Each structure stands twice: as structure tokens, then as C-alpha cells.
Amino acid sequence: MSRDEAFTEDFRQIFAEEFESLFRYLCRLTGDPAMAADTAQEAFVRLYQRGERPREPRAWLAAVSNNLVRDEHRKTSRRRSLHEANPTMFVYGEPDPAADEELIVRERRRRVRQALDRLPDRYRQALLLRQEGYSYREIAGALDYRASGVGKLIVRATRAFRTAYEAADASE
Amino acid sequence: MHPSDAELQALIDGELDETRSRRVLAHLESCEACRDRKRTLALDLDLTADLLRSLDRRPPAMSIEAVIRVAEERRLPARTREGRSLLRAASLAGLLIAGAVVAAVVPGSPVREAVERMVRGPGEEEAAPPPVPDPWRQEAGVALIPSGRLEVTFEAGQSQGSVELVVAGGDTARVEVRSDSVGFVVGEGSVLVQNRGARASYRVALPSDMSSVRILIGPRTVYEVADGEVVRDEFRRQGGARRIPLSEVP
Numbered sequence: 001m002s003r004d005e006a007f008t009e010d011f012r013q014i015f016a017e018e019f020e021s022l023f024r025y026l027c028r029l030t031g032d033p034a035m036a037a038d039t040a041q042e043a044f045v046r047l048y049q050r051g052e053r054p055r056e057p058r059a060w061l062a063a064v065s066n067n068l069v070r071d072e073h074r075k076t077s078r079r080r081s082l083h084e085a086n087p088t089m090f091v092y093g094e095p096d097p098a099a100d101e102e103l104i105v106r107e108r109r110r111r112v113r114q115a116l117d118r119l120p121d122r123y124r125q126a127l128l129l130r131q132e133g134y135s136y137r138e139i140a141g142a143l144d145y146r147a148s149g150v151g152k153l154i155v156r157a158t159r160a161f162r163t164a165y166e167a168a169d170a171s172e
Numbered sequence: 173m174h175p176s177d178a179e180l181q182a183l184i185d186g187e188l189d190e191t192r193s194r195r196v197l198a199h200l201e202s203c204e205a206c207r208d209r210k211r212t213l214a215l216d217l218d219l220t221a222d223l224l225r226s227l228d229r230r231p232p233a234m235s236i237e238a239v240i241r242v243a244e245e246r247r248l249p250a251r252t253r254e255g256r257s258l259l260r261a262a263s264l265a266g267l268l269i270a271g272a273v274v275a276a277v278v279p280g281s282p283v284r285e286a287v288e289r290m291v292r293g294p295g296e297e298e299a300a301p302p303p304v305p306d307p308w309r310q311e312a313g314v315a316l317i318p319s320g321r322l323e324v325t326f327e328a329g330q331s332q333g334s335v336e337l338v339v340a341g342g343d344t345a346r347v348e349v350r351s352d353s354v355g356f357v358v359g360e361g362s363v364l365v366q367n368r369g370a371r372a373s374y375r376v377a378l379p380s381d382m383s384s385v386r387i388l389i390g391p392r393t394v395y396e397v398a399d400g401e402v403v404r405d406e407f408r409r410q411g412g413a414r415r416i417p418l419s420e421v422p
Contacts, residue, residue, distance in 0.1 A: 008240075015236045023231040033229045041239055048243035109226045116227075131224055136187045151178035151187065158216050165223060 004051075011048055014057050019044065022061055025132050029124065030069055031113050039068045059141030062129060066142065070121075115164035123157035130154050175199060180210045184217065241399065245321070245383055321361040321384040324376055328390050329421030332371040335387070337395060337407045337414045339378050346377040367418075389421040 019040060026036035043064045047057070054060035116124055122143060129139045139154075140147035175183075175196045182188045183196050200207050322345050326335065347356065347363050355366035365374065378385060387395040394416055396404040407414040 011240075012236055015239065019234060020231045023234075024228055027229050028224055028227050031227070033232075036229075037232045037234065041234060041242075044236075044239045045243045045246070048240055049246060105226060108223065112223045112226055115223075127220070128224070130185070131221055136182070136185070151182040151185070152176075154185075155177045155181045155213065158213075158220055161220055162216055 007051060007053065010053050011044075014047070014053070014061075015044055018058060018061060021058075021132050022065060025062065025128050026065055026069065028116070028128050028131075029066075031117070035069070035072060039065050039072070042068055056138055056141045058134060059138040062125075062134070062138070062142035063144070066125060111165060111168040114168045115161055118164045119157065119160055122153070123160050126150065126153045127157040127161055130157075173199075174203065174206055177209065177213065180206070180213055184210065184214050245399075322378070322382060323362045323386045323388070324365065325363070325388045326365045326367050326374070326390070326418065328368045330367060330370055330372075330418040332419065333373045334415045334417045335389070335394075335407075336373070336375045337378070337387070337416075338375060339380050345379060345382065346375075348375045348377070349373075389416070389418060392421055 022043065023036050023040045026039050027033050030036055030039075043061045046064055047054070047061060116128075119127070122145070125143055126139055126145075129142055134142065136150040137147050139145070139150050145153065179188065179192065179196055183193060188196065200210065324347055347365065349365070349367075349372050354370050354372060357364040357366065367374075376387060381400075382397060383400045385395065385397040386393055393404055394406040396402070407416050
């Protein structure tokens, strides 16, 4: 098996194992399923172009995705998203219909979104990566952070999220 | 000595090494306050997980083959590293031009004012013309897309008007509107024509060597090129031109 073939096989395995998780992370991070799908796809395109397996593939994918999201947010301050303008054309993963019918679920979703949006980027990213089962070393790699500080970061991020969620709840 | 919250969190997450883990567990045996702290941390994590699940969406059916195809397309021989840098710079320049075009198309709009402010810079005279880098010339009503990949979306069908398709040489694609004012939303490789309620006709001019093109009217794909091959073409030949009436899509 040539080096390229070996990498392609490796790439397929990483894609199969990680695409859903990366999409879910990005969906939670951005609140925009279309952007999450585009970003996850772009991260995998870049991984393929890289041509070799990173030492920590999940951390690498998350780091690339975080950069893409940051760049996209900068761009969208100047132009409107095509997806946003045409929501009916880009239906990426509808919410669960049964759950979506319930007002209480919609309300909870709104508050969770609001609470997440109030967190500093690093807290939000650390919290969401931890929830995706990333190890401390992977989180440190993805966020360019020291591994010894990840535990504290997660404690603070979780507390900040819970406080923000309760504040959103109380403001109703 | 009581373990820190970070240590307790790491214990919950299975991230403490064996020695520290043993030490913290031994402490928890005899310290109810720390057991409570650990319980609270674990509970917070569970509640957070439960709340975050409410945001989840089903993932899209993403084909790995499509991902590989996009990656391979970008490996075209002409695009050396230097070429890609130039392309990125050119894309940025193209976006600036396109932004100026949007402003030109929608007189008096906030977009126009914002773009004008951006191009002028603070304190400059309104008459100062925006810089127009080569090779993309600014033409009113034309969106320029310096990319090998293009998706043109007309927001909706119209009661009148048509889209003309021209495939020719050159190295830029253009979307041109005639006789009406519509908005363009220009992204890298994408143009949204905000033509809802308009009656204009349009011309889409494509370089002949584009490898990936889609033209949509509303939700309907009327023209598609994939891997350099035309896989869908609903344009009709009328005289020397290829057109599709916009009234065909409600």
C-alpha cells in the first residue's frame, strides 16, 4: 500500500469516526447548523490536503474549525450569509420534530443558546469540547492552552455556563 | 490538604494520574465537604450535558467522496502555493469590488453607505474613487467571482424576465442584471441575487474552464457542472443565446 493510499484509508476512518462529533460541536458553538456543516466539511478538506495524519486528529480538526468560525464571524460583519438569506435551500439537520413542538423545549434551547453566547470564546470552546469527550490533552491542543490548566478552565467554564443559564432563566 | 476543584474535576474526567488519583480518593473517604464538592461538580456536568443536548441537530448526510473531490480540485497543478496566495489576495480584492458593485446596484441602501464609508475611509472626500485592482474591472450591476467554483442563486422565480447563460473565455465569472435594481450578496464562490419581486433579466457569464458551477432559481438547480462536466442544463437555445425564463419557477 502506497503512502497516499494509507493516508486516504486513515482519512476515511477519521471522517467516519469524527464528522458527527465535529458537526455537533460546531452546531453548539455557532448555533448555525449550515455554518457547522460547511465548517466541518472545510476542516476535513484541509485535513485531506494536509496529506498526513496529525498527531492529535481531533485536536487538529477542532483547532482548524475554531479558526474557520472566527474568520467567518469576521466576514459576516460585512456581508450576510447566503445560508441565512436562503434558509429553505440549505436544510441541514432539522430539529427533532416531536421535541420541537413543545414550547418548553424551544424555550430551553433559547436560554441555552443565550447562556453559551455570553461565555468568553475559550470557556465556550473548552466546555463544548469536554462535552464531546475530548481529553484534556486534546482540548489543550485545540485551544493552544497548557494542559495543566484545562481542569480549572472546565470548572470555570461549567460554572459560568450554569450561572448564565440561570440568569437567562430568571430574566423571563 | 483538600484537593482543588480542578483536581476533583480531573478525577471525575479520569484525567488524574494514578498517584494523585489515589491521594484524592483517600482524602474523599474522610472528608464529607469534598465529597459534596465532587458531587456538585459531577451534577453540574450532567446538567450541562443535558442542556446542551437541546441544541443538537441531526448531522447532514455528508459524503466523504464530496469532501475528497473538493480537496482534489484544490490540488489543481496551476495552483501552486504562490498561486494560492495570489488567489487568496485576488479573492479579497474581488470581494471588495463586489461589495462596491452591490453598493452601486442598490442606491441609497445602508449597504451602499457602509461600503462607501469603508472604501473612502474616515475623513476622505466622498468623490475619492475606490481603488480598482487589476484584472477585475468594476462594472455596475456585475458581480465578479474570482474563483474556480461558483454557485449563483436567484432567490425566486419572477413573473417576467429570464436568465441568459454565456460560457466563454476569460478568467472571471460575471452575473449581470439589466434594467432593474436587485441586490447581490457575494461570498467566496457564491452569489445570491435578491430578485424577489423583480422583473429584470440577467446574464451569467462563465469562463469555459470552471470545474464546479451551480445555478439555482429558488430551490431548483437549472444548471450544474461537476468535475468540469455539465451534469444538468435546463437552458434552452433561442437564436444564438441560451436562456431560461424566470417565470418557470413559481
